[in-house]
Amino acid sequence: MERAMLGLSLLDKIPNVEIRNRTGITDIVQRAAALKWNWAGHICRREDGRWSRVILDWQPRTGHRSIGRPxxxxxxxxxxxxxxxxxQLTSNKPRWRANEEALVQQWTEIG
Structure with a gap:
């Protein structure tokens, strides 16, 4: 879509990184990873007993998962x-924000 926005074709041999720089559009995978990271920190810092915090600590009733790849x-x-x-890292908000790059980089490498 970005190639179409710039009027380019694959025959122009312009790398995707260059096209991304020209359009200025943020990568959706990086944006999703950053939002997930921020939401996880927000949820873990809650102390009011809401279900969203409780569900992170939940374990199955049987104590184990079904066979096969979990x-x-x-x-x-x-x-x-x-x-x-x-x-525990989420309690220190500046430190948690500094580690955001690790998750974003990991998601970008996976694809």
Missing amino acids: PARWRDDIVKAVGKNWM
Whole structure:
């Protein structure tokens, strides 16, 4: 779509990075990762017992999951980026914001 906006074709051999710089449109994957990171920090800093905070700590009643590859959980990306103690990191808001780049970079590499 960005090529069409600039009137370019694939035959022009202009890299996608250059096209992205010309249009100035932010990458949707990076935007989604940044929003997820900010929302996770917001939810973890809550102390009022709402369900959104409680659901992060929830474990299945049976204590284990079904056989096969486990489905990805919402927090798995965050754990992979900063480690298992990510909920404690959220209490320090400036430090949490500084780690945002790690998750965004991870999502960009995955594609």
